[in-house]
Amino acid sequence: MTRPIGIGNQDFEKIRINHYFYIDKTKFIREWWEAADEVTLITRPRRFGKTLNMSMLDKFFSVHYKDREDLFQGLEIWENEKYRELQGTYPVIFLSSADVKETTFQGARQKICKIIQMFFNKFDFLLEEEILNENEKKDFQKVSTDMESYMASLSLKMLSDFLCRYYGKKVIILLDEYDTPMQEAYMNGYWEELAAFMRSLLNSTFKTNPYLERAIMTGITRISKESIFSDLNNLEVVTTTSDKYADCFGFTEEEVFTAL
Secondary structure (H helix, E strand, C coil): CCCCCCCCCCCHHHHHHCCCCCCCCCHHHHHHHHHCCCEEEEECCCCCCHHHHHHHHHHHHEHHHCCCHHHCCCCHHHHCHHHHHHCCCECEEEEECCCCCCCCHHHHHHHHHHHHHHHHHCCHHHHHCCCCCHHHHHHHHHCCCCCCHHHHHHHHHHHHHHHHHHHCCCEEEEEECCCHHHHHHHHHCCHHHHHHHHHHHHHHHHCCCCCEEEEEEEECCCCCCCCCCCCCCCEEEEECCCCCCHHHCCCCHHHHHHHC
16 A cells, blocks of 8 residues: 655654555664764755754654654664663754744844743753752743743753753754854844854863753755864754765665555
């Protein structure tokens, strides 16, 4: 029986539970994990399945998907006992900048802060836990659409700390389409302001974060030496058109006929 394709669906869980047509890319989980790079940036080109793979990573590693073996049974990664035991064992911060398409710096800044606040809301139960002292609870509640820049830049590092203490493991951070707001900033004339804001946020989150286990960012923008990543010397930059991970994005003719 032919499976529905589900064109445009980027949610791994939805694809799997609805039995939509899916090319098995779970070996990317193993290849990325065994590469042991602290921060990986995967760029270029468009429409090569980067967001779907990020969704797959979230469902595989996140403690919120513990015991969801149904999502991976029958796929390549589930043949390896080591990875079956790894599934659902890490706190994961998964954010996307895909919707940040504002015409002003203030609008973009507020949108980014709102996305962070919405993610913090998922963990508001931490406010009832003894792992946070009173000052930390106050800082947690300062995370808002209009939070000060110093708080915005420290927000994900702070949440990493809280989650690490609560779950007993360092966090995995997934940031999808990091460069969408940067493209809008360039087109609308507020590049310098947003670049400074993003550089501070990314540096705190990915370079000076002792609670970080691994991280991946995706985008489509070519990286230069003077980019917002200039301070991130722990960053491994990979293009999906290069050999590394190349067969984990898009699909080959052999894979298509095997799936059919």
